[in-house]
Amino acid sequence: MSWCARGLAVLAVVCLTACGSPEPEQVGATHRFAVTGGSRTEGPDRIDATTGSAVTIEVTCDATDELHVHGYDKAAPCEPGAPASLTFTADVPGVFEVELHETGPLTQLRVQ
Template sequence: MPVPGSRPTTRSAALLVTGLLTAVLATGCGQDDDPSVAAPSTAPTSAPVPTPSAASATAGSPTPAASTPAAVDREITVTIAKKRITPPTGRVTVTKGQSVRITVTSDVADELHVHGYDLGARLPAGKPGSVEFRADKTGLFEVETHETELVLFQLVVR
């Protein structure tokens, strides 16, 4: 029911602006409040990528050890020392559907973040942190650190 003295177009515009503001705020890049930021480890921070041996294991056959890292299609390793990124910042292209592991070692404590996939990992000084995921979204995604605000590379998924 219309509110006396208000026009439907004014209310519609107000609802549209409110919705847009909510969407912009929801997609912002949070730091410590990001639930996807994981403790440092080589364990995946998203759904695990099944390994062929785990998927084909039959009853009575031995299962792979829990400490065995999952097989990935693309391993990307980055090192940060004195704010210098090795290999230098650029684009890394992967095929949609590939499993990807990004491992970063930084000389200062920081947080790794993969935009678009909203994945992250803590990076304690001198120790590697990793994220592992299935590249199921196409596009261009920045991979960065939060504290030092370094763009490590741009992930291109085709």
């Protein structure tokens, strides 16, 4: 194999590795959170999404509250035994707070 062919083969491997599919929890996944006693007990500190992708956030609460995504004006009630769930298209780039109105900040949504 010539040096040129070897170089092209190495370049192809590097491109395929660098351009591989994103981690499953970042694209198309449901981002699940749990809140107990006023504190987040489960879920990531930040959700990363690409512009135009679908985002689903699900929160299980032990008290009545309301899930809210700033910048998107999306909200859903959260009741004990009935998780709050929001699915929307992340079509506004930026960093947005995701909160429970009574409990406070839950995570951040970063759309780029």
